[in-house]
Amino acid sequence: MRLDTSWRNGAKLLALMRPSLALTSLITIALTLTPILLVPASTTAAPGPGSSNETRERYLSPIEMSLSPDGRQIYVVCQGSDELRVVDIESGKVLTAVSVGRAPRGITLSPDGAQIYVTNSTDDTVSVIDAAALRVTRTLPTGFEPAGIVSDKLGKTLYVANRLSGDISVIDLTTGQEAKRLLAGRGASYLERSPDGKFIYGTHIYPNPGAFRTSPNSEITVIDTARQTVVERKSLHNVAGVFHLALSADGKLGVVTQLRPKNLVPLAHVEHGWAFGNSLSLFGEDVGGTVQVPLDELDRYYSLPWGVVISPDKSRMFVTTAASESVTVIDVSRLLDFTRSRREPFVNDLSASANYVVARIPVGHNPRGVLLSKDAARLYVANRLDDNITVIDTRTNQVVRTIDLDGPRTINPIRRGERIFFTADYAFQGQFGCSNCHLDATIDGLQWDLEPDGFGKDIVDNRSLEDLAGTEPFKWNGGNPDMPTECGPRTEKYFFRSQSFGERELTDLVTFVYSLPYRPNRYRSPNGELTPAQERGKAIFERTKYKNGNPIPERNQCAYCHSGPKFTNNRQVDVGTGKSTDRSPLIDVPQLRNIAYSAPYLHDGSARSLEEIWTVFNPKDLHGVSNDLRKEELNDLVEYLKTL
Amino acid sequence: MRIKAITSLAILAAAILVSFAPSLTPLATAQEMPRFRWENFTTANGLPDNHVFCVLVDGNRIWAGTENGLGRYENGAWKIYRPVDGLAHQAVLSLALDKRTGDLWVGTMSGLSRLSAGRIDNFTQLNSGLSNDVVYGVGVQGDFLWVATAAGASRLNTRTSQWALFNERNTPMYEIWTYAVSPAEDKVYYAVWGGGVLEYNVKTERWKEYDDPDGETQLVLMKDQGLIHEITTSVSYVDNILWVATYFGASRYDGRYWHNFLQKDSGLPSNFISQVKAVDANRAWFSTDKGLAYYDGANWAVYTPALDTHKPEMLVRNAAGTVTQIDVQTAPAHNYILGVDFQGDDLWVATAKGLSHGIREHDSKTGIK
Known part of the structure; x- marks a missing residue:
């Protein structure tokens, strides 16, 4: 494999x-x-x-899975083919494929198993699929780029994590309408419901906004389902990139997969190890507060921990490490014993994992979604870049089978x-790959x-x-x-x-x-028309004269450097944003497409918002002329930039 | 029990009226006015600062915005938020709760903070589209946050993060010092300090201004013909009725008729009013520099430590102008009242020297003197 x-x-x-x-x-x-x-x-x-x-090619790219209530079928979200494929476990055959929206990313079932909900990240919708008829019966609106999804225990409300808008849609299933959106972490992505149904836990893949050149921080967002409000945010210090989470059947142990970047010191120190700490955060009654634990070893890394599941008897925990193309198996009792025995934080002690990791099982390319059979005897792993599912015997920790999802046979x-x-196989000690920083081929929000x-x-x-x-x-x-x-x-x-x-x-x-495509811009109307504020901003972006009528020097005009279809003239210029710590004040003119999603800004990320580019870092009007703008005009400019 | 001699001209006149009008029933009226047992909080028992600008009730959680920090009172204990904890500024001027999400919006002297389950995000004129960092008022209307700043009004769409600014260039706002905001589903009202009241029609997206027909003069030449004064400090729009507080009296507007309240012809203890908060179309609470006043549509009650003796005092003035003093044992922490919020039948009151909890007494044994 x-x-x-x-x-x-x-x-x-x-x-x-x-x-x-x-x-x-x-x-x-x-x-x-x-x-x-x-x-x-x-x-x-x-x-x-x-x-x-x-x-x-139209690859399938299976990314998430759910088990049918009878345990006989696996519903597979195929991100690349915009489908839900239904697999019969016994025969290992694909029974059918249900077309959903574009770039589906998350899946959950209604509590009675009658409905399957799939988020469509490009369309900003949820496809509601009748599980018996296996056809889409309804499409519900969400926030920007929906990912994780879960229903409440009564099946009356859906919660959807929206990656680009950084919030969680609360959808009333009776009306099919969004009742409200709750503030989540930046890049909100994955959700899980507690076994008693009282809480929903959420994670996010980009760190929350923080001060320049400080350690990143993330959170586990906790929603009270009775009040439908966020009641707690469990802080994850020095964590950027939090992925799936799982809860034990007794509700006493929670776990999230995560990255701990070492971005504040030169990355050249990769040769000394630990550019990323591939790790877990444990929470819940079993561990008291929130405890971070390492997955890596002293000279080998298990990169991009992503999917996670806990066996019903709480004896084992299985983690897909997406960039290391393997599954890490953890003995939960040993993990808890070790965690309780260490009074000080030990997440940077890479020798620790030997105390609780019991197996590393090689699987396919970019393993993501993971689930257990009803009897927990089999573990299923979706290999996103192989279009297949690895089946593992959980007693022997051996791969026993591969289920082919009938994707294209050629590899282009x-x-x-x-x-x-998406692999970490090229890096020293397998520490990381391109996708560690470019999460899902985007950014990581870090400097x-x-x-x-x-x-x-x-x-x-x-x-x-x-x-x-x-x-x-x-x-x-x-x-x-x-x-x-x-x-x-x-x-x-x-x-x-x-x-x-x-x-x-x-x-x-x-x-x-x-x-890699240009993602749909959510700030521009579908027909391409600009709002009055966006139109005013466009005029400011393209202006060639000061307000007093005098011409603005060419190099100080926004549209001179940010020109062409990608809004760059492909040159390097000094716009006064260079720092004394930079080798040169000449900065490459960046493309501006979808700039709304890539905060912070400037070459070093010192501008935490688009506004700060001009309110803080442009005192001499070198980075475009902004000092003669009124506040509402600057707002208009920002609104226009968000449409690019 | 005793009846205290009232010296103000208006109240004296009312007393005379009562003496010649035995058919009026001041005792019954006084008994019907709400009474409270007041418990007061100061820095001595955990309040961040005694100068409390604003107060907000969120279920069993009380938020107090003070000159030196935001306090949260819950389960008998205070938690304090200051800039070191992430708050935009220590001087907290205004508070608003998004009841749908539970998020708290905090207007400060140097920016706007959002508290969401312990996380604090700050919005300033430098890092966001907010028009000015001095945030006098905040209010939530669905997905929109309306902000009153020292440089006009701002509106944040919390779904798209888009800001819209409203000032002298796109509204009838000739003075841009917006001081308070009261948003509702159909209309949004702004109190503009020195500029009367502005009304935003949500449906038509148009603005309309309401000004004092007498101009900026302190004289009331045309009573009940318009807003009482241009120096407005607070608006409260409830049940399609607009209530306005100014430093020179108060107004009530039903969309057609204005009714003005002055110290000299109502139960207001002072014309200097920092806040009005309506209960419904007929009832409202007024925060004045000489006590907390309640109006039930006909009768008035004032709660305060007496200005001279500082002893607890409750005065009731009925529709005919008769004033009755109720024997009370407690009073708000100070006569200078800055704001009020409701917790069921209870009140929480921001004063210049402490926060007060008015615990409603439904079966009072206190007699009327």
Whole structure:
């Protein structure tokens, strides 16, 4: 099941060279590749901007699963094919596929099992599926980019975590209308109901807003279902990226999967280990407060813990580690005993996991959703990038079967590149992959100290990967002229500190990155028309004169630098936002598409909101002319920018 | 029991009227007015500061906005929020509860804070679309938050994070010092300090102004023909009735007719009113610098420590102007009242020297003097 890595030997050899030599070699390779990259082709990789659609397949990308009430079928959310596939467990066959909305992401069943609810992240809806007829009967509106979903115990109310709007929709199932939205963590994504139905717990994949260059913080959002309000936010200190959660059948133990980034010190320290702490947070009566526990080992990492389930007897906990392509099995009794025996926090003690991890089971590419059979004898794992389900015997911790979901048989360059993007297999000790920072190929909301040039120097904000074609060069200083350079030698030198990609791997990776689409903009009306405020903002963005009628110098006009279809002129300019800790004041003009979703702003993330770009960081009108604007005009400008 | 001689001209006149009008029943009226046993909180028992600008009741949880922090009183204990805890500023001027979500909006001297189950997010004129950091008033209307600031009104759409600003350029607001807001489903009212009252029609999205027909003069030349004064401090829109407090009297407006209240011809203990909070179309509470006043549509009651002796005092004035003093043992913490909120039949009262809990006495043994 594991990726064959034998063909990476060439890259491994490169890694053994002196860094400078390896870098030179890879740049040479990248430059040599350039003419090839510009040729759209279906047989070879097509990493050139705009050519990726030619090789796009309709993969299934199973991401979440639910078990039918009788335990005989698995409902599989197929993110890539916009379907719910129904699998008969005994035969291992796909019985049917139900078309739902675009990019489905979450699933839950009504308490009586009669209804299946699937969130559609691109459409901002929930598909209600009649479980007997297996057809969509209703579509309900949600917030922006819905993900996790759960109903209350009575089946009267749905709770939906909305990733882009950072809130939780409370939907009255009688009327089908949103009753209200509750404030959740940034990037709200996953929900779970307590066994007694009194509470719903939520997680979020981006850290909550905080002060510049401080440790990130996240939360477990606790909703009282009787009052339908948030009653508690369990703080997760130094955590950015919280994924699935699970609760024991007795309700006394809760667990979330999470990342602990080490983004405040140079990432070059990856060679010393622990760029990310792949870990869990435990909560509930069994542990008292909230306790963070590591999953990694001293010299091996189990990257991107994502799905989690606890056996009904609370003896075992199973965690999918999406970037390490494995399942970690934890003995819960030993975990609790060890946790109670340690008075001080031990989440950074990577020797600790040996006390409670009992198995690491290799599975397929990018394992995500996980569930147990009714008798807990079988564990099912959705391998998102293999279009299949691994079946594990929970007594022996052995893979006993693979259920094929009938996806495409060929693996195209985009898919190969996607596998590379989502694996940690290339990094030193398997610490992390591209998707650790670009969560689900987006951002992580963090600012990183990437280079070994001293603490606190050249801090960079994580940039969006949406629709990148035509936005070259890359890197905040524009130092990487093209994507192969961005993903190749830079990755090897600063990130992975290990083997780099082979020629075809790099090409595939670039192809995948260029294939990442522009997500629908929620601030622009469906017909493309702008509101009066957005129109006024557009006029400010495009103005060429001061209010007094004098011409604004070209380089101080917003639309001069932020020009073209992606709102970048592909150059590097000094707009007065460089810091004394930056190597150069010249900053690459970033693309602005969907900028509303990628706070914070500026090259180092020092502007916590769009407004601060001008209210705090533009005293000399170098970053566009803003000091003659009234407050409402600045608001109009912000409203326009949010539509791009 | 004794009847205290009332010296004010109006009350003396009322007393004379009573002496010649035995058919009036002041005793019955006085008995019907609500009575309270007052428990007072100061820094001595946990209040963040004795200068309490505002108070808000959320079930069994009481929020007090003070000059030096936000206090939350629950289960007999105070928890204090200050900037070190994440609050935008220590001087808390206004409070509003989103009853649907349980989120608390806090207007301060330097920004707007949202408290949501322990998490605090701050909105300022630098990091958001808020028009000004001095937030005198806040109010929740569905998905919208309405804000009264020292530089006009702001409205936040909590679903889209879009801000809309309202000021002299897009409303009839000739003075931009907005001081309080009272949003309802159909209309939103702003008290504009020195600029009368502004009405926003939710359906038509249009603004309308209400001004003192006498202009800015303190003289009341045209009583009951419009707003009592331009220096408005508070609005309360309940059951389609607008109540307005000013520093020179109060007004009630039913959409067609105005009725004005002055110290000289009503039971108001003072024309200097910081807040009005309506119970319904006919009843309202007035926070004045000379006590807390209640109006039931005909009769008045005033609760305060006496200005001279500081002894607890409750005065009842009936529709005919007869004033009766009720023998009480407790009073609000101070005569200078800044705000009030309801907890069932109980009251919570913000004063210049403490927070007061008025515990309603339904079967009082207190006699009428």
